Amino acid sequence: MGGGSSRIYRGNGVKLMLPSWLIIGSFLLLPVMMMAVYSFLTKEFRGGVIWEFSLAAYDQFFFDRGLFGDEPPKLEWTYIGIFWRSIWQAGLATIACLLIGFPTAWFIATRDPKSRSIWLFLVTIPYWVNLLIRTVSMKFLIRDTGPLNEFLMASGIISEPLGLINTNFAVQLGLFYSYLPFMVLPIYAAVERYDFALSEAAADLYAGTWTILRLVILPVVKPGIIAGCILVFVPSLGAFLAPDLLGGAKTFMIGSLIEEQFKGSAGNWPFGAAASMILLTIVMCVLLVYARSQNKGEAR
Amino acid sequence: MAAKLDLRRFPGFLAITILCLVVLYAPLAVVAVYSFNASTSITNWGGTSLTWYVDVFTGPEAPKFQKAALNSFVIAVCAASIATIIATAAAVAMTRAGRFRGKTLGFALINLPLMVPEVVTAVASLVFFSAIGFTTGLMTILVAHTVFCIPFAYLPIAARMQSIPDQYEQAAMDLYATPSEAFRLVLLPLMTPGVLSGFLLAFIISLDDFLITNFVKGAGIETLPTAIFGSVKQGIKPNIMAISTLMLGVSVVFVSLSWLIGRMGQDKKQAS
Amino acid sequence: MKKLLASTAVALLSLTAAAQAEGKLSIYHWFEYIPQTLLDKFAAEYDVEVTMDTFDSNEALLASLKAGKLGSYDVAVPGDYMVKIMNGEGMLDTFEPSELSNFGNIEKQWVDVAFDSGRKSSIPYQWGSTSYSVNRDVYTGPIDSLSVIFDPPAELKGKINVLDTAGETLTLASLYLGIPQCSADREQLKELNALVQKAKADWASFGSDVAKDVLVSGDAAAGMIWSGFSAKARAEGANIEYAFPKEGYIVWMDNVVLLKDAPNRDNALKFMNFLLEPENAAAVTNYAQYTAGVTGTAEFLDPEVANSPESNPPAGPKGAFVEACSEDVQVLYDAIWTNLKK
Numbered sequence: 013m014g015g016g017s018s019r020i021y022r023g024n025g026v027k028l029m030l031p032s033w034l035i036i037g038s039f040l041l042l043p044v045m046m047m048a049v050y051s052f053l054t055k056e057f058r059g060g061v062i063w064e065f066s067l068a069a070y071d072q073f074f075f076d077r078g079l080f081g082d083e084p085p086k087l088e089w090t091y092i093g094i095f096w097r098s099i100w101q102a103g104l105a106t107i108a109c110l111l112i113g114f115p116t117a118w119f120i121a122t123r124d125p126k127s128r129s130i131w132l133f134l135v136t137i138p139y140w141v142n143l144l145i146r147t148v149s150m151k152f153l154i155r156d157t158g159p160l161n162e163f164l165m166a167s168g169i170i171s172e173p174l175g176l177i178n179t180n181f182a183v184q185l186g187l188f189y190s191y192l193p194f195m196v197l198p199i200y201a202a203v204e205r206y207d208f209a210l211s212e213a214a215a216d217l218y219a220g221t222w223t224i225l226r227l228v229i230l231p232v233v234k235p236g237i238i239a240g241c242i243l244v245f246v247p248s249l250g251a252f253l254a255p256d257l258l259g260g261a262k263t264f265m266i267g268s269l270i271e272e273q274f275k276g277s278a279g280n281w282p283f284g285a286a287a288s289m290i291l292l293t294i295v296m297c298v299l300l301v302y303a304r305s306q307n308k309g310e311a312r
Numbered sequence: 313m314a315a316k317l318d319l320r321r322f323p324g325f326l327a328i329t330i331l332c333l334v335v336l337y338a339p340l341a342v343v344a345v346y347s348f349n350a351s352t353s354i355t356n357w358g359g360t361s362l363t364w365y366v367d368v369f370t371g372p373e374a375p376k377f378q379k380a381a382l383n384s385f386v387i388a389v390c391a392a393s394i395a396t397i398i399a400t401a402a403a404v405a406m407t408r409a410g411r412f413r414g415k416t417l418g419f420a421l422i423n424l425p426l427m428v429p430e431v432v433t434a435v436a437s438l439v440f441f442s443a444i445g446f447t448t449g450l451m452t453i454l455v456a457h458t459v460f461c462i463p464f465a466y467l468p469i470a471a472r473m474q475s476i477p478d479q480y481e482q483a484a485m486d487l488y489a490t491p492s493e494a495f496r497l498v499l500l501p502l503m504t505p506g507v508l509s510g511f512l513l514a515f516i517i518s519l520d521d522f523l524i525t526n527f528v529k530g531a532g533i534e535t536l537p538t539a540i541f542g543s544v545k546q547g548i549k550p551n552i553m554a555i556s557t558l559m560l561g562v563s564v565v566f567v568s569l570s571w572l573i574g575r576m577g578q579d580k581k582q583a584s
Numbered sequence: 585m586k587k588l589l590a591s592t593a594v595a596l597l598s599l600t601a602a603a604q605a606e607g608k609l610s611i612y613h614w615f616e617y618i619p620q621t622l623l624d625k626f627a628a629e630y631d632v633e634v635t636m637d638t639f640d641s642n643e644a645l646l647a648s649l650k651a652g653k654l655g656s657y658d659v660a661v662p663g664d665y666m667v668k669i670m671n672g673e674g675m676l677d678t679f680e681p682s683e684l685s686n687f688g689n690i691e692k693q694w695v696d697v698a699f700d701s702g703r704k705s706s707i708p709y710q711w712g713s714t715s716y717s718v719n720r721d722v723y724t725g726p727i728d729s730l731s732v733i734f735d736p737p738a739e740l741k742g743k744i745n746v747l748d749t750a751g752e753t754l755t756l757a758s759l760y761l762g763i764p765q766c767s768a769d770r771e772q773l774k775e776l777n778a779l780v781q782k783a784k785a786d787w788a789s790f791g792s793d794v795a796k797d798v799l800v801s802g803d804a805a806a807g808m809i810w811s812g813f814s815a816k817a818r819a820e821g822a823n824i825e826y827a828f829p830k831e832g833y834i835v836w837m838d839n840v841v842l843l844k845d846a847p848n849r850d851n852a853l854k855f856m857n858f859l860l861e862p863e864n865a866a867a868v869t870n871y872a873q874y875t876a877g878v879t880g881t882a883e884f885l886d887p888e889v890a891n892s893p894e895s896n897p898p899a900g901p902k903g904a905f906v907e908a909c910s911e912d913v914q915v916l917y918d919a920i921w922t923n924l925k926k
Contacts, residue, residue: 448652
């Protein structure tokens with residue numbers, strides 16, 4: 013790890029951070045704070061808000077009063093369930109990306125410097141094509157009457173279509189496909205920096221493969237892995253293209269639930285804002301824990 | 313140990329990489345093949361033809377797509393460049409400047425664009441822009457894109473920086489380098505792979521964005537995703553397949569060129 | 585590098601400034617609903633620069649106008665009930681019939697409509713119906729009832745696509761049960777809730793934009809669909825038949841409305857008048873395969889479009905417009921929908 017801090021930049025932290033704080037602060041934090049305020053306002057029918065304080069949005073999220081709103085309140089599982097399912101899906105997608113992305117990044121980073129950039133570009137070139145087109149073409153490929161099934165059936169490997177479309181597996185595949193380079197690039201950047209003389213030295217000192225991995229390599233590539241996981245997990249959490257197009261949109265995900273509040277017939281902006289704030293809080297907590305542990309590591 | 317351990321050659325990693333590339337390219341290969349289909353329908357093969365490529369350049373919708381592609385490209389380059397510069401400064405601060413006020417919060421702020429669901433960012437930005445009287449147009453798209461590109465540029469750069477010990481710069485300083493020289497001549501070359509992957513990610517992200525762009529863009533201004541979104545969601549059409557294949561082609565040409573130029577530069581260096 | 589960025593930024597700014605010039609028309613339209621050639625024709629005829637943005641649902645149109653886009657478009661194309669809602673929200677401008685020389689071309693039945701009596705802010709664009717289509721290679725039984733969707737025969741179980749909008753899907757379900765739209769009756773709503781919950785087990789997917797694609801590709805063997813979409817699917821080779829169920833089906837009409845604070849009100853009216861020309865209305869019909877609410881289009885129509893079974897409902901089954909429910913009732917329907925997709 014970086015260890016102590018370079019004396020060049022000591023004291024200039026705030027100055028260096030200022031541009032990012034300014035632009036994100038004014039063009040995202042302010043709008044988001046506005047949304048936070050919205051979540052405590054009264055909903056206006058068919059979108060918009062009325063400037064009257066109300067906890068109705070949070071009440072709707074956490075308490076179930078029956079279809080007609082006159083039963084005694086009990087804990088509402090609908091939205092918690094939707095959140096849990098999205099977190100689960102995003103988690104699986106992250107693991108899949110890590111399992112495939114790490115070896116790929118490792119492989120690329122250990123090529124000789126000249127061919128590295130070619131491999132790297134090979135991974136990123138498909139992403140010049142729009143995500144929607146990629147998702148639709150994935151659907152086109154794996155559907156029951158699509159080329160994949162036709163090929164497998166013509167070659168006699170299977171006798172019936174695989175039935176991949178509109179399944180959770182298809183959603184996983186879509187998420188994996190959408191966000192893979194977000195895993196590969198940060199890990200690549202970290203591994204590329206790794207000096208293999210270190211592990212050779214460790215091996216000379218009779219360290220086993222596992223020990224080398226854990227004690228010598230992992231600390232170097234860990235930041236890359238964590239960055240990659242964040243970059244895959246968080247967008248997957250709010251993704252709606254893969255669940256909609258590959259999963260058949262049979263159940264709400266966090267992304268589609270929130271979208272429905274702003275763009276659907278419900279038009280319940282305070283509730284959409286409240287759901288966003290709850291999501292934001294969850295993600296923020298995870299990241300703060302991560303940042304804390306980083307700072308502690310530095311202080312050690 | 314029987315053989316000397318070589319971590320550079322993990323068995324199976326090549327196979328996984330190939331698998332990875334197959335999954336990435338298979339759908340696009342199908343798209344590329346079908347873009348040469350003469351039939352209007354994507355389900356029937358009507359013979360090989362270049363009809364749809366001609367349509368991309370001369371069809372009734374050609375001016376619209378060309379304008380949209382140009383907008384997309386300009387915005388992606390600008391937003392990714394600005395975001396990368398800002399993110400590099402932030403990464404230097406987070407990994408090199410020790411403790412300072414607001415560091416933890418600042419980290420959260422940088423990652424905020426990642427955490428806010430896209431649709432919320434979209435609605436919030438539009439409501440906010442219209443509240444402060446910022447007329448929607450290309451500028452609003454650029455601002456919004458720069459904001460959400462920053463964390464995508466930041467994370468690879470910071471990951472890279474964390475694995476660079478700061479002794480190199482210390483040594484440079486000890487040898488009387490100015491701080492700017494220490495940055496330009498020592499740190500920057502070391503962190504280049506991180507900066508490059510950060511820029512690439514930001515570029516991809518900007519090129520891809522539909523939802524936020526669709527909300528904050530001014531009337532009548534299209535980027536490629538907004539121009540094709542409706543028709544693609546209905547089911548991909550051959551002219552869209554032709555556009556995608558062209559974009560793939562352009563990116564391959566770009567990449568090969570940059571690689572060739574880079575290699576020529578290297579050869580020169582070695583020769584001199 | 586900095587210089588390059590700065591000059592690009594300046595160029596971008598000047599581009600946005602140029603967007604305020606004279607002779608413009610800004611349209612907010614459904615995607616894939618007007619041929620580009622027709623827009624070009626208007627642009628050439630009136631020397632107006634036309635730009636168009638697209639939306640994918642009535643609700644999305646309302647949301648983006650509400651969030652701040654009102655004032656940047658001249659005309660939009662909402663469906664029937666949305667015209668009423670937008671009018672209630674004060675988003676529409678009015679015009680006099682005398683301002684449109686072709687006003688008389690509007691078919692009589694579409695002048696005094698419930699959602700805009702006397703056509704003060706809107707003109708008809710296209711109308712059609714929402715029902716379902718069935719792949720005849722898979723299922724050959726009768727398709728005279730909505731039970732094909734809500735209580736499907738064995739051949740179709742697990743092969744049905746339904747529209748991903750609460751309004752249309754729940755309205756068709758209500759028609760099937762024979763309960764009135766926007767009902768607040770508890771027993772009826774419970775029945776409705778139970779029906780869709782049970783039927784969902786037999787549905788493969790929810791999707792509106794993809795409604796045509798799933799039928800053409802065979803991902804679904806039956807699906808709720810709009811009439812013109814079904815005709816297009818048929819033209820693309822799907823062996824499907826569009827149903828006019830005995831319980832009833834949805835009829836809708838999309839309308840060109842004059843938006844409040846339109847930056848180019850004159851051009852907006854020119855465009856609306858242009859669309860009331862029989863030849864131009866027919867061009868839209870030939871493209872979208874719905875029906876224009878304009879007289880005199882017959883001679884310009886492609887025969888297969890004019891005679892398509894989707895656009896010529898048989899006598900008997902009744903079509904119904906979707907109603908805009910009041911707030912306290914709408915909440916109940918939203919709850920049923922959320923419950924369905926939880």
